[in-house]
Amino acid sequence: MADAALGHAPRAGGAGTGLLRRALAGTTLPVLTVIAAILALWYAACIPMNIHGTVNMARAHGFEAVPASRGERRNMGAFELVALNPAAIPHVWSAEKPRLPAPHQVGAEIWRTVALTAPNDPRGLIYHAWVTLSATALGFLIGMGLGILLAIGIVHNRAMDLSVMPWAIASQTIPILAIAPMVIVVLASVGLTGLLPKALIAAYLSFFPVVVGMVKGLRSPDAMQLDLLRTYSASPMQVLLRLRLPASMPYLFTSLKIGAAASLVGTIVGELPTGGAGLGARLLAGSYFGQTIQIWSALFVAAFLAALLVGAIGAVQGATLRRMGMAAR
Amino acid sequence: MHNGTNVHTHEHGHALGAAGDRPAIAAAGVNLTFETADGPVHALKDVNLRVAPGDFVSFIGPSGCGKTTLLRAIAALEHPTGGTLTVNGVSPDEARRARAYGYVFQAAGLYPWRTIAGNIRLPLEIMGYPRSEMAARIDKVLALVELSEFAKKYPWQLSGGMQQRASIARALAFDADILLMDEPFGALDEIVRDRLNEELLSLWARTEKTICFVTHSIPEAVYLSTKIVVMSPRPGRITDVIESPLPKERPLDIRDTPEFIAVAHRVREGLKAGHLDG
Known part of the structure; x- marks a missing residue:
């Protein structure tokens, strides 16, 4: 065979000159465009959302409300009210308890509670984010371990295949998100509080995608590859370790990303009734007291946590598949 | 042994092997039936075969003739439903545990x-x-x-x-002394295939392995083998076993010699006959 091995060809063309050119060629510009569009839409949405509250405070803002009667205004549509009170528009983005806080209000709140508050201060979001993250991570690890073990059992044992899979599917038809607060309260009454109950709900939500993905991954080797190991008289354990597990890696990481996000949702819902620490508790407190800005900033921190988790799994995935010689090419 | 110029005829089951030599592979009355939803499929019927150590045996026939099934039975990947099959004098399962063979599949895998x-x-x-x-x-x-x-x-x-x-x-x-190959070059183009066939022959000469080679290419079978087993479908059976008269040294252009063409002709006739009464 004269044909040489195909090496990695260096990417054609020189490095881009200048930041702008690179930004235009890469994903930066599209991403910025989308963010700008979302922000514009958000600011625009604040006008009808907050107009009633702002017009109610017309005196304080130094203009006259039209119509003057509060009852009359309550029955009016938002856009009509905007048209009658153009003077109110500049004030819709700075209300104290807006229906929809403006982006810069949320940003300022996050800055104040994340950067300007000590990490161990319960008034700061870092404290709450850490509480949520630790329960999420514990639940995710439990769910991942359980999911992988169940998948291995299902692939190797016909009885488990027939019995466990239906139960796993049935388990996901229980609206755990709806009954999670009850589960927390029940567990608390038997003395189980703190990290573990939340982690259990997170695990309950995250094991399922791992089971489904791993069963598919462990079954991905074709008949020929299994026959090859039979010709070596390989034991089931050797087949698992040398063929099925390595072959399932791409499937595993995909499921783990879904599982991590589900874990976070489970933890936040589990925190709702505790009234103590965690982003879920923070969300509930915010909604009790009409602190919409606080709710939104907690939401953004939660979204950031989810991105962090999925990003971390992606990094492990990249490193693992590269080591296995299976990285995207 | 292969210096005769005539194509020898052997009834299957009595091919080659001096008396007393332990055959690498011996099949006597082997039957293999698959139970399928549409009823039983007779994949192998009354297969008799002796492969001596050091032989290069090709199994050739149309798809469904049982050539791959026979190879898989030798490898203990399928189990005959009747008759006896031995590899190095023991059952295929024992032979596998003793690492008697290496198996090469159609895809590299x-x-x-x-x-x-x-x-x-x-x-x-x-x-x-x-x-x-x-x-x-x-x-x-x-x-x-x-x-x-x-x-x-x-x-x-x-x-x-x-x-x-x-x-x-x-x-x-x-270090298995038997190499089982199931259409290993079937997915490759003709030029690469010729080259690999040549290399396989030199590898066989150097290692003195026993090679069982499944193919559906007549030139490939004739070029490589010391023994060509022609098979027919429905039910899968051996219709002819041809001892090749070609010398052990085989340059690629041996394929233009009259001896080569004579063997290829007999293989073709065997395939045709199997088709007519099949």
């Missing part, structure tokens, strides 16, 4: 997450060879298939023909 050397190490790991011995064995078989420089490459970095050579090296790594 290299693990994408292992390098070429890592793929060849796979059977050695499973069979529990000492680590120190592995490296020497890998070097040896890589040299045998001329892939020494590619030990650290991943399969996707190699062409299809090179991948198939790596899979042959993998089957040779643990």
